[in-house]
Amino acid sequence: MTGLYSRPLLQVILVGIVLLLTSGMFNALNGMGGGGQLDTKMASNANVALYTTFSVGGLVAGGIVNIIGPKYAMAIGGTTYALYAGSLLNYNHNKNDAFVVAAGALLGFGAALIWTGEGAIVTSYPSEKNKGKYIGIFFGIFNLGGVLGSIVPLVLNWNSKEGSVNDGTYIGFLVLMSLGSLFALALLPPSKVIHKDGRPVAVERFPSWTSESIEIGKLFLDLRMICLIPMFLASNWFYAYQFDDVNAFYFNIRTRALNDVLYWTAQIFGALIFGKFLDTPLFGRQKRAIFGLLILFFTIMATWVGGLIFQISYKRSDVVTPMDLFDRGYAGKCILYIAYGLNDAMYQLYAYWIMGALTNDTALLSRYNGFYKAIQSAGGAISWRIDAVGTAFLPQLLTCWILLIISIPGAMFVALNVKETNYVTEDKDKVEKAAIGDGKVGSVNNEVASAI
Template sequence: MGVTGKGKSSEEVPSRCFRYNSPVVQVILIGFICFCCPGMFNALTGMGGGGQVDPDAANNANTALYTTFAVFGILGGGIYNLLGPHLTLFAGCSTYVLYAGSFLYYNHYQNELFAIIAGALLGVGAGLLWAGQGAIMTSYPSEDKKGRYISLFWSIFNVGGVLGGFIPFLSNFQKKAGNVNDSTYIGFMCFMSFGTFLTLALLPAHKVVRNDGTRAGTLKYSNPRTESLEILKLFMNWKMLLLVPASWASNFFYTYQFNNVNGKLFTIRTKGLNNVFYWGAQMLGSIGIGCILDYSSQSKKKRGYTGVGIVALLGTAIWGGGLVNELKYNGKNPNLDFMDSGVSYAGPFVLYFSYGLLDATFQTLVYWMIGALADDSQTLSRYSGFYKGVQSAGAAVAWQLDSRSTSPLTELKINWCLTSISYPLLLILVAFAVHDRRTVAIDFEAGMGKGNGAPKNNMQM
């Protein structure tokens, strides 16, 4: 048994859900932070090759990024527990600005080394940011609102990708080929800088009060020895091991989708427009699956089964459509433009839109699973860090596979296999690890004799 916060008391404020110290406001804040930093990063990488004609610099920078991300994703939860949200997230977000700046530099000097170093540093920063984000998003909401809050975060976060898609689309509207211009990278840097300073507005878990009066966490900070031991235990935790294939797959497909679908099939201005709809699809997907995971049944276990089933069917259909598209173009560069008439643009556009839908439903499902495994922010920061670490290791391998001229068809088959392997393992996780938590009122008066004046306390099993 673990106490996750104080029992109901005079702090109960059910009618004021938009208090600054409420979970929903804090989730909205972390959503806007990710809107500005990883949201803009997603828009940048979504163009394929970081907006460059030759994707080698971006591939190598992303390999360095996801290699360090794999390490600091796993360590990030422990660092967050030691330093708290302000230092951890501020340090993490600042590295996004440097990364965008490295491509501005590359536009002028074609120096790949700076981009690779910036990518490696961004991997460190992203590990810190996403561990903190995962802890906030999965531990601050009450048990019955986690799906909705994850969807709320995902929607705000992906507005960054939508808006970020407009930046290269508008600033390169007259171009159909070549690199994106300097103003594109400068626009990304401005948003990322704002997001970095917005991290200072977040509240630590012990100051966040839910509507029922319980707090999201305690003030107690951890220590390096405890965090080191707890991180090592994650590699022997059967629940985390069942999540490994889903974690590995969840960013692996970005390389194929960005470089070999959006990057190869479309003109430069159309790539930006496509990203507007790709990240817009993510908003729709996260809202849809979030509602299913919260409302489809009173039983959390049944909701988990339903969620896995829907995502599995959606994924199979979309990857099947991707195979048909890949066989049609077979690595060609047709330079499709949104002004083209007929179905030549429409088919690949709908496919790319569907890939965004699948990404959001898949990742929202995994985050919901993680949130169902624990309640306290310290444990969930470690679980989220483990997820992002394994996810990033998979992404590092994917970017290197692409840089070594692996055929797009082979990449598609690998992605389809990885996501398909994940579904039965997630079903096992639902069966044995997802439970409906019972709130048990412990009446000290009954247990210790009437008249002792001891208060009742609510504890979660």
């Protein structure tokens, strides 16, 4: 059993379960708009605080994960999700905005830890031929949290006439998020994860905070990371618009919950199918990177054209009678919301996959993912703030759409420079370091040949 437990796939599945119970449940709660509350401004302000601290935390999270390990980083991060659910339970009774905003700020730091640890694992543990598959499996399990988490408020609030979810909903989220934090402690350290062929996961340890700080600083000089900044920035920008300005504004509480279920269900299928495509042996890895990005572009354009058609039918100042799932005209709007979820899954998966195509080293990918989450969260903080101050819906939609389009050229530059494999270069680097340390520089070439 020990051998099976140390396999990359099982560890990726376990990470998926941890995120299912923490961030997946948060997504279900957040996806209903306003954290399940009628007053979305409070939750928007909490999200501004969350994404602001997430952005700052993301810059240092890679170093923290490398030093204390993904297991402890993710366990610590998981506790902040339970605290946030508890703050919303408190809000149901005391209307304490400050507590929710403070909990959101702490959650930002916790989310940076849990997502950076997750990103390092799911992008570095798989072999190169399985990265799309493993990332797709992770997102499938993770988004199952959004589905299951959305079923809870759907069932508990099916006959509710209120605009906010009940106490039982928040208590359920609090318990599940706490379990997610405990599950993280079952993860193995990267040094004990072994591929089926006996090859260890690539791990490079840095012994001090100074070393990690230097390596993190180098990311801002990495042309590939700079080119991916627009993609990272856009990758969570649309949540404020989709969750608050579409779902919370236009639909009643049970329909919001159903939309949430369908949104995250679409993500499961989108991640698994797109991940499978990015691993197809029919094309080389560089062509898969290019074709995958083109598919993503056309999917984005089709979806947001539909979103524009829907958005011009209403505006923020309208007094809207919330639509119910049995009302005429709901089907078309439901399909659009499903397409939003499908787009999100494909976009996030591609960002992970393209980073994983740049290296196989766990420590380096910890930094890449921390950088990704820092930029992503900065975008999230800005977008939630734009929504919180009452910006009109149409400009918000157009901003989301334009940012997604702008992200394509930089990502294409990186895709055009993807190598067919990183094993040769990375194995050579490891052998050279070992040879220098042993004073056997003259024999490096022979050792490299035998290693690859």
